[in-house]
Amino acid sequence: MRTIQSDITVVGAGLLGSSVAMHLSASGAKSVTVVDLDLEGTFSSSELNAGGVRATWNNPVNARISRMSIDYYASVRDEVGFRQKGYFWMFKKEDWERASNALKSNPNLKDARIEYLAPADVTKRFDFLDKTDDLGGATFSPLDGLLNANLLKTHYRKRGREKGVGFVNRVWVHHVDVPASGPITLDAWQWPEQMDQDELKQILTNKETRGADPVRIKTGALVNCSGAWARRFANCMGAECVSQAVRRQVSLFECKGVDLTPYGMFVDASGVYFHPEANYILGGYATVDEPEGYNFEYEGEPFFEKYVWPALYERSTKFENLKHITGWAGLYEVSPDHSGIVGAVKGFRNVYEAHSFSGRGAMQSFGAGLGLSELILKSRFDSLDLSALSGARFAEGKPVGESLVI
Numbered sequence: 001m002r003t004i005q006s007d008i009t010v011v012g013a014g015l016l017g018s019s020v021a022m023h024l025s026a027s028g029a030k031s032v033t034v035v036d037l038d039l040e041g042t043f044s045s046s047e048l049n050a051g052g053v054r055a056t057w058n059n060p061v062n063a064r065i066s067r068m069s070i071d072y073y074a075s076v077r078d079e080v081g082f083r084q085k086g087y088f089w090m091f092k093k094e095d096w097e098r099a100s101n102a103l104k105s106n107p108n109l110k111d112a113r114i115e116y117l118a119p120a121d122v123t124k125r126f127d128f129l130d131k132t133d134d135l136g137g138a139t140f141s142p143l144d145g146l147l148n149a150n151l152l153k154t155h156y157r158k159r160g161r162e163k164g165v166g167f168v169n170r171v172w173v174h175h176v177d178v179p180a181s182g183p184i185t186l187d188a189w190q191w192p193e194q195m196d197q198d199e200l201k202q203i204l205t206n207k208e209t210r211g212a213d214p215v216r217i218k219t220g221a222l223v224n225c226s227g228a229w230a231r232r233f234a235n236c237m238g239a240e241c242v243s244q245a246v247r248r249q250v251s252l253f254e255c256k257g258v259d260l261t262p263y264g265m266f267v268d269a270s271g272v273y274f275h276p277e278a279n280y281i282l283g284g285y286a287t288v289d290e291p292e293g294y295n296f297e298y299e300g301e302p303f304f305e306k307y308v309w310p311a312l313y314e315r316s317t318k319f320e321n322l323k324h325i326t327g328w329a330g331l332y333e334v335s336p337d338h339s340g341i342v343g344a345v346k347g348f349r350n351v352y353e354a355h356s357f358s359g360r361g362a363m364q365s366f367g368a369g370l371g372l373s374e375l376i377l378k379s380r381f382d383s384l385d386l387s388a389l390s391g392a393r394f395a396e397g398k399p400v401g402e403s404l405v406i
């Protein structure tokens with residue numbers, strides 16, 4: 001059986017795994033290996049997201065981790081396609097006071113230059129938003145924006161590879177043994193050739209997996225960056241994980257007469273979000289009754305017509321005539337308090353995790369990777385304190401309070 005030896009092994013090469021690997025190697029870790037079933041990430045959340053980036057969170061730890069990440073994205077903006085054109089967020093009357101007060105009192109948003117707008121100012125600012133009777137107010141956060149998540153992942157990997165990180169493709173880890181001392185052993189399958197989408201989906205949606213060639217990985221430390229598969233992966237080493245995979249759908253549509261290209265993200269009071277996407281508009285909505293599970297089916301026009309279009313028409317007469325083009329479904333990895341999980345896995349020596357970013361893994365991947373790499377290499381958080389995001393917080397009854405979730 002082929003055996004791979006590595007000081008640190010990261011399972012999952014999405015934005016989180018690639019960021020963790022980049023930071024580990026930048027801090028001097030000599031032997032870092034990242035394994036993934038599909039390095040292209042055909043069904044990974046990192047390839048299926050909306051690319052929104054914001055520090056506009058009401059919990060200080062979420063604002064901090066996003067702020068640090070955004071500052072980095074701005075420093076490499078051309079390489080990662082970062083368009084710092086702001087987030088415009090509209091709130092219902094009943095939510096406005098609580099939401100605006102939470103943002104104003106967040107110490108980590110002091111320099112965010114957030115503007116607080118009355119409903120009358122909404123139409124003055126964006127003339128196509130002409131139906132505002134239900135609004136209590138809106139915020140505009142100019143430092144937020146949109147990026148290209150594929151370019152960001154490529155950037156992390158390139159930097160990691162330059163420092164010696166190895167990325168191993170077509171590997172699915174199915175069993176992990178974490179002994180009291182000595183190396184951790186990962187048992188995996190490796191496929192000799194690239195699989196087609198149906199074969200990939202089989203493995204990613206079913207519990208049982210049989211691959212072609214057995215591979216064993218011996219490693220000093222292990223990092224679970226398996227995204228929406230985090231609970232499944234935790235279970236294969238006997239650990240618990242409280243996160244769930246939940247489908248999220250986005251639609252691409254055409255709207256003649258509204259040009260959103262000068263702008264960033266809009267979040268409607270209904271929960272529908274939308275932003276310019278090439279010549280079209282991308283709109284998404286998190287259906288509240290979506291069951292847990294590995295479901296990648298996009299419902300198409302019926303989804304758009306039931307959830308996205310009506311909410312948009314309630315906001316703008318210009319949105320009366322929209323043409324559905326296409327869309328897709330990906331997975332959110334949802335933790336019970338809807339914030340990411342970053343830290344050491346309690347009860348498992350030298351095992352760490354960074355997952356469950358519930359719709360914010362792109363925007364927080366830089367900061368999360370930095371923080372976790374410090375914890376792994378120095379046993380402490382240096383640049384930013386992510387201890388509030390420890391997976392142990394749920395058992396300890398210390399959830400991260402966050403309500404600005406879409």
Ligand SMILES: Cc1cc2nc3c(=O)[nH]c(=O)nc-3n(C[C@H](O)[C@H](O)[C@H](O)COP(=O)(O)OP(=O)(O)OC[C@H]3O[C@@H](n4cnc5c(N)ncnc54)[C@H](O)[C@@H]3O)c2cc1C
Nearest residue numbers: 012014015016045046049050052173227330360361362363
């Ligand atoms: C529709 C949608 C819209 C979103 N919009 C935004 C947004 O606007 N802004 C934002 O910041 N975030 C957004 N997100 C969330 C964001 O995409 C995710 O939080 C982020 O991509 C998670 O990255 P990850 O690396 O943790 O997981 P992934 O990118 O899913 O990577 C996990 C990888 O682990 C691999 N893997 C899993 N188990 C194993 C195993 N046992 N062996 C080998 N490999 C394994 C998988 O193949 C996969 O490639 C959105 C998500 C969706 C679905």
